[in-house]
Structure formats: C-alpha cells, structure tokens
Amino acid sequence: MTVGQDPTAAVLIIGNEILSGRTQDVNLNAIARGLGAVGIPVREARVVPDTRSAIVEALNILRAQHTYVFTTGGIGPTHDDITVDAVAAAFGVPAIENPAARAVLVDHYGADRLTPARLRMARTPQGAELVANPVSAAPGIKIGNVFILAGVPDVMRAMLDGIIPTLRPGPAIYSKTVSAYIAESVIAEGLGAIAARFAQLDIGSYPWVRDGRFGTALVARGTDEQAVAKAAEEIMELVLAMGAEITSSAA
Amino acid sequence: MTVGQDPTAAVLIIGNEILSGRTQDVNLNAIARGLGAVGIPVREARVVPDTRSAIVEALNILRAQHTYVFTTGGIGPTHDDITVDAVAAAFGVPAIENPAARAVLVDHYGADRLTPARLRMARTPQGAELVANPVSAAPGIKIGNVFILAGVPDVMRAMLDGIIPTLRPGPAIYSKTVSAYIAESVIAEGLGAIAARFAQLDIGSYPWVRDGRFGTALVARGTDEQAVAKAAEEIMELVLAMGAEITSSAA
Structure with missing residues (x-):
C-alpha cells in the first residue's frame, strides 16, 4: 500500500x-x-x-x-x-x-x-x-x-x-443511527435525496422486525463529523414528517 | 462447472x-x-x-x-x-x-x-x-x-x-462430534494419527472454554458414513484412554 x-x-x-x-x-x-x-x-x-x-x-x-x-x-x-x-x-x-x-x-x-x-x-x-x-x-x-x-x-x-x-490510525469515523417504525419502501425516496446531498457519507438503511412490526435503522456514517450530525438531523426530520415513531437515535 | x-x-x-x-x-x-x-x-x-x-x-x-x-x-x-x-x-x-x-x-x-x-x-x-x-x-x-x-x-x-x-444434491455429508474436557495440545498427537488413518474424512479439533474450563470438540466429517462412525469411535477411545471426561457425543 x-x-x-x-x-x-x-x-x-x-x-x-x-x-x-x-x-x-x-x-x-x-x-x-x-x-x-x-x-x-x-x-x-x-x-x-x-x-x-x-x-x-x-x-x-x-x-x-x-x-x-x-x-x-x-x-x-x-x-x-x-x-x-x-x-x-x-x-x-x-x-x-x-x-x-x-x-x-x-x-x-x-x-x-x-x-x-x-x-x-x-x-x-x-x-x-x-x-x-x-x-x-x-x-x-x-x-x-x-x-x-x-x-x-x-x-x-x-x-x-x-x-x-x-496500528497507524485513520481519520475518525463518525456514525449516527435513527431507528423508527417505518418501512424502507416508505422512506426510500426521501432518504435517497439525503444520500445524494451527503455524497461524502455512507447513508445506510437496514430493515428489522421486532415483535412482528417492521422498522428500519437509518445510519449516517463517515469521517466528516458535522456532515454526519446534519444528515442524521435531516433523517430524523424526514421520519417525523412521515408520521413515524422513532424508537432510538444514537451515535 | x-x-x-x-x-x-x-x-x-x-x-x-x-x-x-x-x-x-x-x-x-x-x-x-x-x-x-x-x-x-x-x-x-x-x-x-x-x-x-x-x-x-x-x-x-x-x-x-x-x-x-x-x-x-x-x-x-x-x-x-x-x-x-x-x-x-x-x-x-x-x-x-x-x-x-x-x-x-x-x-x-x-x-x-x-x-x-x-x-x-x-x-x-x-x-x-x-x-x-x-x-x-x-x-x-x-x-x-x-x-x-x-x-x-x-x-x-x-x-x-x-x-x-x-438444487442438485451432493453425496450426503455425515458428521460426529465428541466433546470433552481435554486440551487440544494433549490430544493433538493421537488425533493426528487418527486423521492420517482416515484421510478421506475431515477430522477437526475446536477448542472451547466453559465456565473457565478448557475443552475441545473433536469432529469427524465426510461422505463415508461408516468411516465417520469408526473415526468417532476411535476418537472416543482416545479421549477415554487419556482419562478425560466426555461432555457430549452426537451426530
């Protein structure tokens, strides 16, 4: 290397x-x-x-x-x-x-x-x-x-x-996760728009099932701490705007 | 293929x-x-x-x-x-x-x-x-x-x-596992001899720790059912001959 x-x-x-x-x-x-x-x-x-x-x-x-x-x-x-x-x-x-x-x-x-x-x-x-x-x-x-x-x-x-x-460390990786009772397919369009605006980040969407209810963990991850925080904020606003219940929001 | x-x-x-x-x-x-x-x-x-x-x-x-x-x-x-x-x-x-x-x-x-x-x-x-x-x-x-x-x-x-x-099935794979409170290093020589005699099998040795005690899972695996049974028998005899306690023996 x-x-x-x-x-x-x-x-x-x-x-x-x-x-x-x-x-x-x-x-x-x-x-x-x-x-x-x-x-x-x-x-x-x-x-x-x-x-x-x-x-x-x-x-x-x-x-x-x-x-x-x-x-x-x-x-x-x-x-x-x-x-x-x-x-x-x-x-x-x-x-x-x-x-x-x-x-x-x-x-x-x-x-x-x-x-x-x-x-x-x-x-x-x-x-x-x-x-x-x-x-x-x-x-x-x-x-x-x-x-x-x-x-x-x-x-x-x-x-x-x-x-x-x-080891030789790399630039710190920041990550924020917003989990909500929302289907991936409902949030996909808005999330895609956020991902396009934060091209320097890895914006991930991971569906889960809990007691028979479907939800999604939405993750912003990258080395730009401010961008991670801003993207997570926008994801939360998006989820709330769609009327979904947020189950957790964490680093 | x-x-x-x-x-x-x-x-x-x-x-x-x-x-x-x-x-x-x-x-x-x-x-x-x-x-x-x-x-x-x-x-x-x-x-x-x-x-x-x-x-x-x-x-x-x-x-x-x-x-x-x-x-x-x-x-x-x-x-x-x-x-x-x-x-x-x-x-x-x-x-x-x-x-x-x-x-x-x-x-x-x-x-x-x-x-x-x-x-x-x-x-x-x-x-x-x-x-x-x-x-x-x-x-x-x-x-x-x-x-x-x-x-x-x-x-x-x-x-x-x-x-x-x-799918197109392959030849059935048989497996037998003998688990015992015995260190890998204690059984290694005898197990190697068994592995050499059963070259058609995959003889594996997997250490584990349970409540602070060390043990090993000894596995005979392959498509030759009789050889798997015979190898597992020899592994059990080996473990017993070393005075170790067998915790389980299963297919």
Missing part, C-alpha cells in the same frame, strides 16, 4: 468449521468494530477452508490490496492447524521454530511439559514477530502487514486489543 | 453494515447448514461492500468456480440497494423491470400503493427468474447459477428453504 493513503484492512477467516456451519463466526464483527474505532475500515473479508492453496491465494491478494490483513483460526497444536505453514508459503519463507515463541511456551507450560504438539505452537514464518496472547499463552504472529490471530473469540479479542494501539 | 462433479457452493455477503461491524452476519451459517444437509458444501465466502465493482469482481470469480453462488443483501428499495444492478453488470445484461416481479408486488401492496421505491424491488437482471419470498413479498432472483437473496435473516432463510429442493 502507498504510505500516506488512509489505511484499510481485510480479514481472512480460516476454518472448515465456519464454512460447514458448525461454528458461527463472530471474529469479523469484533475486528471490524475494533479497527473502525481507530479509523481503519475493513474493506473485504473472506472465509476459506483449512487448505493451504486456498489460504495462500487469498492472503496474497488481500495483503497486496490493504494496509493490514488479519487472519483468524488455524494456529493451534493439532494436525488441522495449517495457517502458519500456509502464511509462510504465501510469503515464500520457511516455517521455523521461533525461539521467542518457544520461550513463551516454556514459561507457560514448563520445559518438561513442552510436548511436540505444544511445540507446534512455537512455529512461525521466518522473520515474523510475536503477538502477545494474554489468555492462553500460545502467541499470535505478525509478518509484514499480516497479523495471524487465534480463532477462539476470547483469545482473538485479547490479541487484537494489544495490536490496535500499534 | 462440469456437470457430474459433486456440487459446491460459495456465498457472497454484500453490505457495508457487515464490514463496519454494525451488523453480525448470520446468513453464511444458515446457508452452510442448509446446503450441507443436502450434500452441497460451501467452499468459500466473501464479504464485500455495497460497491458495484467489488460485487461484480467477486461474483464473476465465484460463479465460475462453483456450482451455485448465493448472494445476500442489497435488494431492498433504498438507494444503497445496488445488488441487482451489480449482478446484471456481472452477467453483462441490463437490469429491467421484471413483469412477474411487478405482478407479485402489485398483489402484495395493491397497484395504487406501488410507489417508485417499491417498484425498485421489481427490477431484475434481464433473463432472470424469481425466487419466492413468503415473508415480505419482494422476490429473490435466480440468474444462471446465482441466487440473489435478501439480507434480513428471516427473509433469507425463507427464500433458501424454497430453493434447496430445486
């Missing part, structure tokens, strides 16, 4: 269990919120199976297009944890036993309980740095602009919390 | 609200489970913003590589609903007002209440068929091997339920 451009991010979710429906992913949402809070928008996410070629191909595309890439999953001690090898292959470097990672594991398990399976978690692509894991010791990994994080949500979030202060 | 090969699917989730973290996607999981039940594995998923070029590019890759592609989101009446136009662009056809879709909307809203915003939901790529929406009328769309579904989960699932019986 060209330095000086606003930073962007992509997320690569690795795991058969997500694609089979066995596991509901919640990591994309946590990463999107965490990065959004420091002005780094997630622009794309992909979910791929535990297959080396799929990981390599997706990662090489995403890391070329974004300032940061976050992978989740596949860094445990079992045979199906192949993320480290795949990322190493993507970078064209060998996967090695990382002395710093080994030291972390020795410290956690004790040298006498460092089984071959646990030692698998000391492997990193050559040239990588470690990402602290305050929950369960086995570290995450940083190589180039790629952060390799755990798949277990508690562990992933703890790693992410440590990483975020080290 | 070559006819005769086992079918595969991809999911394209369209929506700024998923990438901003405003909305937690649950549609991938529902599609993965629904298709898995008829032997159609989801092999890849992508999340892209409400941007025409991003949708076109991702869709053209996915529809060339998979038997079926399911998109979710962006088919409502508002200015940010651009999926129909983007899919039409991907197929190189115009987006038109579809007479059959218009008829559905007339039937639902009444001809006199068919506002321009509501009529937007009658637009489809030229040559497309409709997908029934038993929840809120505005239809989904099928064009080629691509199904264009709603983003609202209740509506998406109702559309999917109607589509699944029309």
